[in-house]
Amino acid sequence: MSQETMRVQKISAHSGTVPGEGTQREYTVSKLIDTTTCIGCKACEVACMEWNDLPFGETVFDNTYQTMPETRWNYWNLILFNEHEKDDGSLMWLMRKNQCMHCADPGCLAACPSDGAIIQYANGIVDFQQEKCIGCGYCITGCPFNIPKFNPETKRVYKCTLCADRVGEGLEPACIKACPTGCLHFGSKEDMKDLAEKRATQLRTHYNFPNAGVYDPAGVGGTGVMYILHDATQPELYGGLPKDPHIPLAVRLWKGPVKWLGNLAMVGGIIGLFIHYLRFGPKDKEDEQIREEILVAQEKEVKAREENRPAVRAKVNEEGGEPSKGEHL
Amino acid sequence: MTNGWVDIKNTDMMLIMGGNPAENHPCGFKWAIEAKRNRNAQMISVDPRFTRTSAVADQFCQIRAGTDIAFLGGLINYAIENNRIAHEYLVNFTNAAFVVKGDFQLPADTDGVFSGFNAEKHTYDRSTWNYAGSGGKPVPNPTGMSTGQNHGTPPPLPPLPENVDYDLTLQNPNCVFQLLKKHYSRYTPELIERITGISKEKFLKAADTFTSVRKDGDLKKVATIIYAVGWTHHSFGTQIIRTAAMLQLLLGNVGRAGGGVNALRGHSNIQGATDMAGLYDTLPGYLKVPTPADADFDAWMKRVTPTSSKPQPWQSFNYYSNTSKFVVSFMKALYGDAATKQNGWAFDYLPKVDRDYSWTHLWDDMYHGNVKGMLSFGMNGVAIGPDSNKNIDALKKAEWLVVGEIYPDETSEFWKSPKVIADGDMKQIQTTVYRLPCAGFAEKDGSFTNSARWLLWKNAAVPLAGDARLDHGIVAQIFLKVRALYQKEGGKFPDPILNLTWGYSDKMNPPLAEVLKEMNGKALADLEDPTSKQQIKAGQQLPGFAWLKDDGTTSCGIWIYSGAFTEAGNQTARRDPSDPSNMGVHPNWGWSWPANRRVLYNRASCDLNGKPWDASRAQVWWNADAKKWVGNDVPDFKADSPPTDHMGPFIMNPEGIGRIFAPLAAFADGPFPEFYEPIESPIDNLLHPAVSKNPVVTKFKDADDKFGTPAQGYNVVCTTFRLTEHYHYWTKNNPMNVQLVPEPFIEMAAEMADEMGIRGGEHVKITSARGNYIAKAMVTKRIKSMLIDGKKTYQIGIPFHWGYRGISEDEGRTSKKLVNQLTHTATDPNAHTPEFKGFLVKVEKV
DSSP, X not given: OOGGGGSEEEETTXXXXXXXXXXXXXXXXXXXXXXXXXXXXXXXXXXXXXXXXXXXXXXXXXXXXXXXXXXXXXXXXXXXXXXXXXTTSOXXXXXXXEOOOOBSSOHHHHHOOSTTSEEEETTSOEEEOGGGOOOOOHHHHHOTTXXXXXXXXXXEEEOOOTTHHHHTTTOOOHHHHHOSSSOEXXXXXXXXXXXXXXXXXXXXXXXXXXXXXXXXXXXXXXXXXXXXESOTTOGGGTTSOOSSOOOXXXXXXXXXXXXXXXXXXXXHTOHHHHHHHHHHSOOXXXXXXXXXXXXXXXXXXXXXXXHHSSSSOOOOOSTTOSOOGGGGO | OXXXXXXXXXXXXXXEESOOHHHHOTTTXXXXXXXXXXXXOEEEEEESSXXXXXXXXXXXEEOOTXXXXXXXXXXXXXXXXXXXXXXXXXXXXBGGGBBBOTTOOOHHHHTSSOTTXXXXXTEEOGGGSSBOEEOOOOBOOSSSSOSSSSOOOOOOBOOOOSEEOXXXXXXXXXXXXXXXXXHHTTOOHHHHHHHHOOOHHHHHHHHHHHHGGGTTSSSOOOEEEEXXXXXHSSTTHHHHHHHHHHHHHHTTXXXXXXXXXXXXXXXXXXXXXXXTTOSTTEETTTEEOOOTTOOSHHHHHHHHSOOOOBOTTSBXXXXXXXXXXXXXXXXXXXXXXGOOTXXXXXXXXXXXXXXXXXXXXXXXXXXXXXXXXXXXXSSOHHHHOSSHHHHHHHHHHOSEEEEEESSOOTTTTGGGSXXXXXXXXXXXXXXXXXXXXBOOGGGSOEEEEOTTSEEEEEOOOXXXXXXXXXXXXXXXXXXXXXXHHHHHHOOSOOHHHHTOOOOOSSSSSOOHHHHHHHHHOEESSOEEOTTTOOEEOTTOXXXXXXXXXXXXXXEOSOGGGTTSEETTEEGGGOBOOOOTTSSSOOTTBSEETTTTOSSTTGGGGBOTTSOBSSGGGOOEEEETTTTEEEESSOOSSXXXXXXXXXXXXXTTSTTXXXXXXXXXXXXXXXXXXXXXXXXXXXXXXXXXXXXXXXXXXXXXXXXXOOOOOGGGTOOEEEEEEOOTTOOTTTXXXXXXXXXXXXXXXXXXXXXXXXXXXXXXXXXXXXXOSSOEEEEEEEEETTSOOEEETTEEEOEEEEEOOOOSSSHHHHTTOSOOOOGGGSOOOOBOTTTOOBOOSSEEEEXXXX
């Protein structure tokens, strides 16, 4: 990957043209995760923490091998463990490395109201620029994969950068480098798609996975992180991977109002009011309905996750008391 | 390993059993995945729990812990019944055609034991476990040491016949093949279901899949068997591995790329520790120790040097006929000029091992006040157990304890154990404990010997932290002080101490490269090879063990490592990744023993004419023009022995062949493995209830050595295991690992938890006859109830990583218990490994 691929291609809430827009794009990068050869060893989790210098957090036993219930502002790469009993009674222990999917059409970026807080490089990496983040949390709503997480101390949002700093220097992301089985691959999107299809074909032909396939959902324009799944018809089994993810309609609509309100703000000089309105103001009816839909969908997802959990979910540690604040973030 | 990590990529079929490499060897497991990805290899996982290995396997069988021999014996039966055997290999490369003496009896003939059993002493007179034939020299007492705690010396044995009777048609009712067939015909799928809990259907599917490599009637395909301590941690562990070896011989999978029987070692250097005489009854390089019965050096050599035993027209290289060269060179390395032909190469300096001094016996000796002190490096003896309470009680009686570690651990603070606190006797403990800050692995150089027998040199990555010292420096300095005392005060027998060679450039901290050079060996006089006329000058490093002499002109610390550090330099430091054959040989990457050979017994990868069974995986072959064996690997064979000689490929056995039947003193508990129940088991042995357990296993009888029965309420089978996220008892001190898995837990079936009203995360108390363990329940679908002889039986698993020192422990998040407070002290009679897996417990909600 040359520096050229790190050229900025999209900018959140930016009114002007993107510098360098229209020049020829080299290629997008892509991470391919083969869940059929993932052994859940968590080397990727550790590599992510080490490369990105993320601080340790406290965890509690939760009746699972999964390190924590979901990604945190300081834990960007999390393998989700799910036990699934097939109709024939045989067991599958599904392990899916969860992190930012680096959507071609990123919901977080679409939702972000702060100029330049979220950018997409020409190579497809979606990157948060925390110094421009205003902590509004819209990106969290905009993400169909529940990835960006808010740090209450810095009041900013964080997520996987696909190791943009490494990729820019021609290196693979840290998780890829650490993977011992080679279930993680990195390369151009085209190459990865090709590899993924070949592996899926092998799984359908030589192994007992007639529904093996590739997860690269069109609803978000395809993703910079693709999965090979044993059963591509049931992505929800893998810790609630959405079957057909879309940018929430609300976020799409905000594009209009944002621009319109932005103009109004310039004219009236009431930027503060605008921010306040967006965050806490009276709720647009249509907006309200869409939010509801999102909540229902999220609830469904949580429920699905619950159901996939082994038997019963653990109570929170009794001896150790309630988990630290960071636990829920 | 007969093969190696990278070699697994060459396989077509994997049986992973008694091991969980995805979790415990994730880096090496890459090659299992490569085989799946590149060769469409199949993987069968057999385990008491559905593990992360099972998650990527193509088939999973949940087995009751400790019933592996029943399963493997069933595979042997299935392969024979369905003619999925490698006939040509079997007849020529194994002892299948050898005829066994007429008075040998199988357990089926005697109701549970082999011929020669002495019920009073729990030993076998193994003289009937022999081939029929003629000739051979009598062997004195095979080991010279007693085999159990209260046993006398076993009776002397007859020799192996020089000329063995044989029947190449395999029809003789007393030939090994017919005995094998008869013995395992009892291991029917129905019986296996009742013993192991694996349904007949699942077993048959697994058996069909595994033996399918021979369904086409040729030897092209290859299957591997991969195991770890899930097989060794039993009172019949050695025999489980034997069964696997026999199955692989039957299928023609030994010596082949992608085949073999492969032990995955649990520490980065445990193979090295074993090579360097980790067990009390070996010297470095697996040479047998002298015993009190050996009057002198020659008597010792006579006893431990085998003579060949084979069908008359065949050849046997019998490589161990060179034993005296290895031993004399070892003695020269130890004692230099003080080891002379006149003094029997300082034979008197060596301790004579008179009985079992293995792990549990050491602790038992301390428990009884016979061992006064202990130097403990690179291990955590209390946590290792078994029966940690006994080890703690033993340490209370010791006068002193020295622990070299990088963290405070359960051993160096045994007096902080909940047991001592509960007993309230801390004030009575007089043991003086010295805890020395030792270097971590990244703070010192040296070599690691991995599971594949590859020695890989590493440099120190970081300087010693704080006041830390090198472990071997500490040992060296203790030795120098002891030697100084002997010099000053004389003492009873100072010679072995005073005459030990110590020629290191830094005597206080011997440089490890110099130690490796010493292991490799050097010429003590000018040498010349009679055929090649190659010369080696006195003082030069030896190129390999073929140069070793028994006349005192060579020294060598460990013969199998000869070739590791030659005149060409430190071979273990080589880092050339190239692999011309693309078979994962990487001949110039590090160095493997023996002789940089990657796959052992690789002559067996060729047919009788010296042509590879599978041309696409050619390892070695006979080059008729050059009149020698050549290949991509180093031939494990007499290089100039033409196929017409019919020399056996298993050159380390006196027969030259692979032993399906292991004669005479090879094993304490039988020439064929027989299924015996674990020492604590939920049912009596269905094959022979009267002889339920391994009959030669003996138990300690002290207050701490208790054993439980189902009648006492101990009716749940318990196994112990390790997690990817932790390394032994070490990483509980590291925040990163603790974040990944913060606390101890107990894995139990959802069905069992429902019945007991236990929810995931609630505390559960596990009690064995020895002690109890409390941790949170991990309620999972990955363990199911089993029908054992028709009765619903549960199995639980406990990861063993926690104790009373560590981050979670210090924060008061755990019950500070050790898993090995549950385990018992009965051990395997061959390898002396305790039965850490498959014991009985009670499970209660707390």
